[in-house]
Amino acid sequence: xxxxxxxxxxxxxxxxxxxxxxxxxxxxxxxxxxxxxxxxxxxxxxxxxxxxxxxxxxxxxxxxxxxxxxxxxxxxxxxxxxxxxxxxxxxxxxxxxxxxxxxxxxxxxxxxxx
Amino acid sequence: xxxxxxxxxxxxxxxxxxxxxxxxxxxxxxxxxxxxxxxxxxxxxxxxxxxxxxxxxxxxxxxxxxxxxxxxxxxxxxxxxxxxxxxxxxxxxxxxxxxxxxxxxxxxxxxxxx
DNA sequence: CTGAATCCATTCAGATACTG
DNA sequence: CAGTATCTGAATGGATTCAG
Numbered sequence: 001x002x003x004x005x006x007x008x009x010x011x012x013x014x015x016x017x018x019x020x021x022x023x024x025x026x027x028x029x030x031x032x033x034x035x036x037x038x039x040x041x042x043x044x045x046x047x048x049x050x051x052x053x054x055x056x057x058x059x060x061x062x063x064x065x066x067x068x069x070x071x072x073x074x075x076x077x078x079x080x081x082x083x084x085x086x087x088x089x090x091x092x093x094x095x096x097x098x099x100x101x102x103x104x105x106x107x108x109x110x111x112x113x114x
Numbered sequence: 115x116x117x118x119x120x121x122x123x124x125x126x127x128x129x130x131x132x133x134x135x136x137x138x139x140x141x142x143x144x145x146x147x148x149x150x151x152x153x154x155x156x157x158x159x160x161x162x163x164x165x166x167x168x169x170x171x172x173x174x175x176x177x178x179x180x181x182x183x184x185x186x187x188x189x190x191x192x193x194x195x196x197x198x199x200x201x202x203x204x205x206x207x208x209x210x211x212x213x214x215x216x217x218x219x220x221x222x223x224x225x226x227x228x
Numbered sequence: 229c230t231g232a233a234t235c236c237a238t239t240c241a242g243a244t245a246c247t248g
Numbered sequence: 249c250a251g252t253a254t255c256t257g258a259a260t261g262g263a264t265t266c267a268g
Binding site: 069 | 130131132133134135136138139140143144182183184204207208210211212214215216217218219220221222223225226227
């Protein structure tokens with residue numbers, strides 16, 4: 001069972017590493033989970049749901065998630081402005097994997113932190 | 115269906131966030147995957163398998179993974195020294211979740227990067 | 229061989245103030 | 249309301265050298 005080098009995570013050129021890098025920052029997984037739980041959310045709602053994120057990091061992370069096609073951004077031309085965020089289909093498909101990590105984290109929390 | 119605040123990922127005190135933070139750095143997932151594929155590995159073997167990691171980051175990341183009980187470190191009192199790393203049982207249990215992320219990454223690579 | 233120690237550049241991330 | 253701009257300190261990560 002040979003491994004194709006292009007797809008081997010151990011090689012720097014591997015697309016898997018390329019992708020993992022895009023979501024392994026401090027806030028991405030948390031924002032994705034939040035949107036998964038709540039569906040469509042506005043900027044302010046996200047900020048309320050994640051009280052300890054700064055406006056700057058929220059903006060930056062949302063922008064990157066959008067550029068990576070994991071979330072949708074819909075802006076309404078109203079005053080005051082309204083912007084709604086939601087998971088794309090691609091983003092939704094990632095959630096089961098994240099869910100497994102969360103379960104694992106819950107199960108092993110005591111052991112890891114003690 | 116109430117959420118218990120202590121376990122709600124949206125709260126800074128949540129253990130899940132605490133744990134995710136420990137493995138969402140640049141190299142941890144990659145090292146865990148490597149050990150999962152190859153079983154027991156020496157320091158140099160890990161370095162060869164992940165050619166673009168620096169010695170410093172390899173050392174640091176291994177040390178942290180060990181402190182978090184995700185890998186075992188076994189040192190032999192020989193000259194030259196030999197040190198072997200392997201997944202703990204806790205580390206092994208995380209692998210299915212990582213595997214799902216890898217599959218997802220493969221499936222959506224073109225879409226995300228284009 | 230398996231690191232530890234040091235130095236340095238880059239990036240990250242928070243606080244604050246401001247805008248349409 | 250939904251951001252942007254700017255400043256600053258902290259953290260990350262690479263290169264290199266040294267040690268047991």
